[in-house]
Amino acid sequence: MGKTQFAIEYAYRYEFDYEWCVRPRLAVGTRHRRMGDAATRAALEHIDHQAVRTVADGRPKSTRDAYTQDWASWGKFCNDAGVPLLAITPGTLVMFVEWLWAQPGGRKGTCTAPSTIDRRISGAVVSARAEHGVRLEDGVARLARNRLKQLVKEMEEQGETRGRGQAPPLLVEHLVKISAACPDNLMGLRDRALVLMHFAVAGREHELAFNRVRDYAETPGGIQADLRVSKVRPRVIPVPYGSRPSICPVRAWQAWKEAADLTDTDGYAWRRLHNRWHTVMDSGLQPESIGDIVTRAGERAGIETRFTGHSPRRGLATSSRLKGHDQIVIAKQGGWAPHSKVLAGYLEVVDQWEDNALLGVL
Known part of the structure; x- marks a missing residue:
């Protein structure tokens, strides 16, 4: 792409004046003199803001x-406190x-959890930068997080x-009970395969929700699971056959795929x-x-611990460390x-x- 064509495309993308983008005054030899010009500074700030917005809009919907x-x-706080x-x-x-x-928390009779407050801080700072073009110094939230730590200490x-x-870990002994309790029908086959694969790839809920049938490529050694949609780290994970057929994620996936007739490789896996x-x-599942x-x-397996969607992920980390x-x-x-x-x-x-430190001491 030539320089002129690039300028046209860039100007169109960021809703800016093409003439400004290609004027000679922005040539390398004169640019440093023009940076002090108010109109030029405003133009560059506009481009920077639009670029930040473009990247921000590419984040996952969640x-x-x-x-x-x-x-x-943050807006409600500003309204209550009289802060701009x-x-x-x-x-x-x-x-x-x-x-x-x-403030009250998500459940009736509770107050806002520290983890939620920490995320609210991040959300307010990121949104101010990305959505409103506010220039904030690095570490602007450091003092607020220190105050949060103090409040948590007082609470404890x-x-x-x-x-x-934290979500309780779903361990191998739990997988055995869950697998045995799954009924011999489509729902049971799906639930068994989903829980076992969830554990095997240490996945996040949204990562599995976006999986298509083609994302579980079968190989002689097992399955290559492609978690291509992730808000953090897309990755391809080798999932080998398990030594115990009852909790083998590969065999469970194959059984679900066959029973559900998942022949469309572009269709949802779950x-x-x-x-x-x-x-x-x-x-697909949400x-x-x-x-x-x-x-x-x-619950079906009669396990008293209440697992959440994060439990298989933590369970894999715990079980793997134990080995x-x-x-x-x-x-x-x-x-x-x-x-x-x-x-x-x-x-x-x-x-x-x-x-x-007490091992071998007492």
Whole structure:
């Protein structure tokens, strides 16, 4: 693409004046003199803002929806506190934290969980930058997060709890019970395959919800699971045959695929079933529905622990660590950052018994 054509395409994309984009005054030799021109600065700021918006609009819908909720919460705070909407500073963010701390949570009779408040801070800052073009200094939310830590410490000292806490891990012994309790029909075959695959790939609910049949490529060694839609880390995961057929994710997938007649490779891998006739529908499961299936599978098996859609993901990390696997290997399987603090927290629960200062002492 030539320079002129590039300028035309760029100007069209960012809704800007083509003449400005190709004027000689922006030549390398004169650009530094023109940067001080007010019109030029305004034009560059406009392009920068539009570029940020383009990237922001490419985020997953779930992420955009979450940030929309966070910005709405910030707007309500500003209205209550008399703070200008775009006045995001270290001080106003601290006020925002204290305001959120007193707000009711998602469940009746509870207050807002610390994890929700932390996300609200991020959502407000990101939205201000991406949606409203506010220039914020790096670390603008550091003071607010320090205040949140203080409030959490006070809460713990007083014996108060907020939120549901971390999802309980769904372990191998649970998989055995869940698999055995699944009925011998389409729903049972689907639920067994879904829970086992969910565990095997340490997936997030939305990652499995977007999977098509073609994303589970069968090989002599097992299945190559392509989690191509992820808000964090798309990845291709090798899932080998399990040593126990009853909890083998590969065999469970093959059984579901055959029974549901999933011949359309572009069709959803995890399908809804008709409420009345229990026939396989073309539409796929929503991420929330995948979490509901995991919860019901545990209840059906008579397990007292209430699992959530995040439980298989945490369960794989825990079970893999119990077998001695390194954090880097586990992180690659589940799409965590190699030195993820969240993953390290999961593994610490296992390591506290294997690497304990009291071993051999008492």
